[in-house]
Amino acid sequence: MSAEEAAGIATEALLRLSRDPDQIGRFLAFSGIGPEMIRQAAAEPGFLAGVLEFYMTDEPLLLALCENAGIRPTMIAAARYALAGGLEDHA
Template identity: 30%
Template sequence: MPISASNAETLALNVLGWLVANDELLPVFLGATGASEQDLRERAGEPEFLISVLEFLLMDDSWVMSFCDANSVPYELPGQARALLAGDSEMHWT
C-alpha cells in the first residue's frame, strides 16, 4: 500500500527525532548535511529538509534497519517516504 504525503512527513519527522536521540549518528548527520542544531528546530517542517533527513538515513542499510526496528516500521517505508516527498514516487527502475 503506498504511503501518503502526510504519513511520509510524519515518518521523516520520526527519523529526525530518532537521529536527535542518537548520540553517535547526530554529529554525523550534522557534518554530512552542514545543518546546525538550530536548523533542526527551525527547518523540521520544510519538505527539502525532511528529504535530506531521509536521504541521510538511506545511506546505510544498518541505519534504516535500526530506525525501522526501533519504530516497528517496514524497511521499505523510509525509501518510499523519500521518493514521495521528493516527487519521484512514480519512478520505476525496471
C-alpha cells in the first residue's frame, strides 16, 4: 500500500471520528492533545498512524469504520504499517 493511499484511509477515519463527539473525545484523550491542536497535530509524522491505532484498539469502532468505508479491517492495519514505516520503528 502506498503512503498516499494509507493517508487517504487515515484521513477518512479521522473525518469519521470528528463527526462523533463521544469518539473524538476518546481519541483526544488517547492521543493527549486538545481539540484546538488537531490541525497542527495532523501535520506531524505519525499522527495519522495514531488515528488508525486508535481504531485498532476498539473492534466495534473499527468494524463500523470498515463497513461504512467499504474496506476490509486488514486494510486499516496495512495503512497503519505504511504510515508508521514498519513495526521496527514504532514498537
